[in-house]
Amino acid sequence: MKKILASVLFLAVSFSGFSQIKTPQPSPSSKLMQTVGLTDMTLEYSRPSMRGRTVFGDLVPYDKLWRLGANSNTKISFTTDVTIGGTKVKAGEYAVFATPGMSSWEVVFYSDTSNWGTPQKWDDSKVVAKAKADVYKMPVKIETFTMTFDDLTNNSAVLGILWEDVYVGVKIDVPTESIVSASIDRAMSGPGAGDYYSAAVYYLQEGKDIDQAKEWIDKSIAMSGDKAPFWQLRQQSLIYAKAGDKKGAIAAAKKSLAGAEAAGNADYVKMNKDSLKEWGAL
Known part of the structure; x- marks a missing residue:
């Protein structure tokens, strides 16, 4: 009897152990x-x-x-x-x-x-x-x-x-266009430099009214004044180029290049130099 009880106890402990194994x-x-x-x-x-x-x-x-x-x-x-x-x-x-x-x-x-x-x-x-x-x-x-x-x-x-x-x-x-358009409409009732910049870049990326994008990026840069960062000036140059204003694109790209060099941003230095070369300014 003791042997039987011992065997049952062993099996019970064994199965209990198996139930805790994760596979x-x-x-x-x-x-x-x-x-x-x-x-x-x-x-x-x-x-x-x-x-x-x-x-x-x-x-x-x-x-x-x-x-x-x-x-x-x-x-x-x-x-x-x-x-x-x-x-x-x-x-x-x-x-x-x-x-x-x-x-x-x-x-x-x-x-x-x-x-x-x-x-x-x-x-x-x-x-x-x-x-x-x-x-x-x-x-x-x-x-x-x-x-x-x-x-x-x-x-x-x-x-x-x-x-x-x-x-x-x-x-x-997805309804990105309608959401962004509604957001732009709301923001334009009292937009800041960032609002104008975001709206302009979105219009550039989505192939929308480039003249409107140019107007918005100009307002953004004007509101930032001498503090306009090089990445915003980069987008201004691309918008001007898309709008057919090569002279304006070159001027914006040169400002962006100077800012990128001062900041030590090699990526933007290269992008601006590539664009200036493409536009015949280098």
């Missing part, structure tokens, strides 16, 4: 954050690996709703309203599912994020947006399921999905 998850979780324009996007998903298996058409069947990863449903959140597949989606958090096909996928954004995998009962009223994504075959295989934010601009990003030899991407548009 890696087969599909580890991942969290990805990206700022797109003025919108913050956060993606949370789990990452299964191929491990010698055929993925699409086998492990992940064609034409059947997939959780887009493993474990709990994949989630994405936006801090502003966005547009997906032509549909406006309010700021908030959403589950992302997909129905893979051989040549294209349907990617669905769903308002209920509490599911483990796909919902037991699908509710069409919870679908906030759908997007069709063409399949692109890659020349190499991706072992572990991967999601990315690709092709970033001030106004959009592409939600990339990669696994095996497949890439699909869903474009997400």
Whole structure:
């Protein structure tokens, strides 16, 4: 009897010890954050690996709703309203599912994020947006399921999905232009030098009214006077060049160059010298 009790006690202690051992998850979780324009996007998903298996058409069947990863449903959140597949989606958090096909996928954004995998009962009223994504075959295989934010601009990003030899991407548009324009309108009721500078640089970057950008950068530099920093003078030179005022561009670039040399900023020294050479002033 004593031997039996001792054996039971040993097994109990052994199993108790095993329960405290931490091991890696087969599909580890991942969290990805990206700022797109003025919108913050956060993606949370789990990452299964191929491990010698055929993925699409086998492990992940064609034409059947997939959780887009493993474990709990994949989630994405936006801090502003966005547009997906032509549909406006309010700021908030959403589950992302997909129905893979051989040549294209349907990617669905769903308002209920509490599911483990796909919902037991699908509710069409919870679908906030759908997007069709063409399949692109890659020349190499991706072992572990991967999601990315690709092709970033001030106004959009592409939600990339990669696994095996497949890439699909869903474009997400953000309202940067309308937010910035509203901000500019508010600021112009009583703008400071920084407001004029930011508005002018945004117009330059986005290819908007360059004459308006020139007016704003001139006001910014005038308000700063002799204290205008070399990086602002650099933007003034670029705006003048874009507006076709080479003489003004050269004058601003020379001031920026002098300021950059005094500050010991080699990057701006080089950029200004390159521009002055391009404009025939060196």
